[in-house]
Amino acid sequence: GQQLNQSPQSMFIQEGEDVSMNCTSSSIFNTWLWYKQDPGEGPVLLIALYKAGELTSNGRLTAQFGITRKDSFLNISASIPSDVGIYFCAGRRNTGGFKTIFGAGTRLFVKA
């Protein structure tokens, strides 16, 4: 079935460091999404990407929609303790009822 491969599975970084995570798929997506889940809460949308090659920023976050439409990455610059959480990539096609396919998540730990 459809699957997104998200890596790394977890990251342990020092406050102030930059971090990068990515998602790849064997299938093409029309939209790439990045979510963050804080403990005890549901995922919250961080960035949405709509076009191949698109690079979008949201504060210290930057995400790109891969040219092949089969991958995306998320960068976080100058990490802070509240960046701790699980980051999920997700892909969506414009057909099939906008079903959203999620990756397995990257768990980020930030040491102050």
Next chain:
Amino acid sequence: EAGVTQFPSHSVIEKGQTVTLRCDPISGHDNLYWYRRVMGKEIKFLLHFVKESKQDESGMPNNRFLAERTGGTYSTLKVQPAELEDSGVYFCASSQDSGRVFDEQFFGPGTRLTVL
């Protein structure tokens, strides 16, 4: 405006028992989705309601799972009888209009189900 709410937040049941999860979407949102995350794995789509109709239930694991959305407001997801592999976090999400190019889904906090 209240977000998506789910009840209960946690449920621990024994194999063979029945559990019903509830989701209250954001008021006015026609679209309601159920997802499940088994520990450490991806968040998997279960089904999608548009108002009271099931638009897509291709992700439902088997016939032990029954989702309803009577009246097109809140939704319930019943698992009967529960099996060990049903353990996980069940998320509900809602969105306003799936006919747009991008229709943001807002997630609830999830129900953590443990089947012993």
